[in-house]
Amino acid sequence: MLALFKTKPLLEQAEQQWLIDTFIWAVENFDASFFTKHTQIILPTAKYFPDSVSSIEEMATNVFTRVRDYAGMSKWPIQLVAPQQLQPQVFPHFEFSEQLRGDTSQLIVPPSHAINVSFNPNQINQPQDLVASFAGTLATILIHHVAVLPPGGKDYLPQAADAVACFLGFGVMMSNTVYQFKGGCGSCYNPYANREAKLSETHTVFMHALISYFKNDKESKKHLKPHLRSQFKKAQKEIKALVDNSANPLLLAYAPN
Template sequence: MLANIFTPSPYINQYAKGWIFDTFTWALTEFDAAVFMQDSQLILPTNKFYPGKVSSIEEMAQSVFDHTLKYAGMQHWPIKLVAPDKYQEHALPKLSFTGGMRGSQSQVINTDYTVNNNSEILVSYNPAQINQPQDLVASFVQAFASILIAQRGVLPPGGDKLLPQAVDLVAAFMGFGVMFANTAYQFKGGCGSCYNKYANRQSALVEKEIIYCLALFATLKKIPGRHVTSHLKAHLRKDFRKALKELKRDNDTKQLRLLTKQ
């Protein structure tokens, strides 16, 4: 009885925790563990990661797109940004790679031109997100993670029904957990100008789950907690510290560390 009083309640339930560890293992296996350990960094909403001045919505979207694609390790992929009025749904061409799928050593060596006679993969943007750059980044990353998973052709734990959640996890796996956590939920109260439902992205993982993914990324990459919390929304900082503390006690984290060293 006394032991239960002093035992902290788990940050997330055991099912969600188990799925996150299994899916992170899947991501490390399928999407270049070496790139994760050597190249992936925590991408933050700062001028260091997104520098430069722009003079139009189009320039803003292109600049954010280019930086985000590079940080995702997919800069050599034939992914092209198009204006919303020029975007059309299209089947993805099948790509072949050398040097892995992601990272500076990755190269596309073959593309399937039989799909609409076009090997380019088109991505667009929501103009309403230009004034909410973290949402814009997160939306681009969701698109890139979806394309990455589709090209690999290996479903995550839980299969098709958990594919949207796996996309969000892969985004955190690629280093975008801070911006995904900051945009997972948008408060609808306050002044009318503070909330724009058309600018907000759709999140599959809830805040706590994204925060746990972010804490797992930081743990595996040995990133100090204070380096993360200073860029999180105020109400998320306590949760992040709790998740980080819980991960330090978790044996599954040790198993993931062994996987990254293979």
């Protein structure tokens, strides 16, 4: 009888565990020091994106620069090019000295060429999609460079890229752009502006809640879409209980005091 009143978990245990394992994998491979000292929860506000722009190209460049810098990848050999200039490319070999991300990272083996990335012009009027798309691209580059497969292996690389984008601090935008409602005006809806999400809304919100927990975030919930806030709150509660009962030293080490 009492089972009727038990709250159903936000995710199945295996799904929850994959996200937790992916967080641990990210910490172990993508510069734990930068995550601890410098990673911020980036919000879709003028505080984080204060630039005034007068063209599509200027907006794309400014947003890309902000996302790249917040991700700690300003020293990486990555350049933004116009969509018509993007061509198939071979990922170059390069190496860093010690720090993988941040201002102190240094290339000791320069690449033969830069990694070109571009943008979707349709996303100019949907800036959160633009930010999330850039974050996902940088996460993919980070994974490709480190060349360590995520939990579950190569079949989970697309999902891992979305999770790593949250790890880089962009969980609000990643969560808000998984699905775009068509709204009441069909002519206002542009399906070509939507990013191609690989994690569901619930999985993305849980991953964002996990990062927010370890960064002691108090602000991001109000910037999520209204229907996602209850999921975020539930995820926070479940994550706290999980960490409080965990014997994993890494999870305990990152838990806020």
